[in-house]
Amino acid sequence: QQQVKQSPQSLIVQKGGISIINCAYENTAFDYFPWYQQFPGKGPALLIAIRPDVSEKKEGRFTISFNKSAKQFSLHIMDSQPGDSATYFCAASIGDYKLSFGAGTTVTVRA
């Protein structure tokens, strides 16, 4: 069964807009929550990651918000650019163990 549920499946945003992707998990033992970006024909590339001891982490235009009590976390992409058009995956793991991925969100940024 999928341990990390991701939504929406796809979204379209105008250039300069905000993209928001949500993920929920059940396993409270998860303690590492990365987001990966994947372009067609390429492997996933780490975008940003968070641990449950902080509620928010920002790197450039990308922000993770984390709600431990709700077992939810989200990715915000500010000032979306056409180059951000890709598939985004949330994931979770227990330490350095295997990653459990969400099903992915395809983001399309319209110029």
Added chain:
Amino acid sequence: DTGVSQNPRHKITKRGQNVTFRCDPISEHNRLYWYRQTLGQGPEFLTYFQNEAQLEKSRLLSDRFSAERPKGSFSTLEIQRTEQGDSAMYLCASALSTDTQYFGPGTRLTVL
């Protein structure tokens, strides 16, 4: 380029044939993972090595699949008697003593 490399990038084979993929991790990374990704889905864990020891295998890894990591460096994933359901992208990732897993470009397998 010192990232994770995988070969071949694409493999087309006929059902029933055996195939082998290779992964070269980032130098000195002691942990190596194999994942499988089908179209429209996130990667799914297959197996995990710490140095040369294979520490876990997913139930997705049937007895037709075998993985090795001799000397704790590169790794190979072999699929025997391939089936059409094996068609997928096979991803390799490596990591050091942190949680960050770095993925290679993947090997896309098509079984005809």
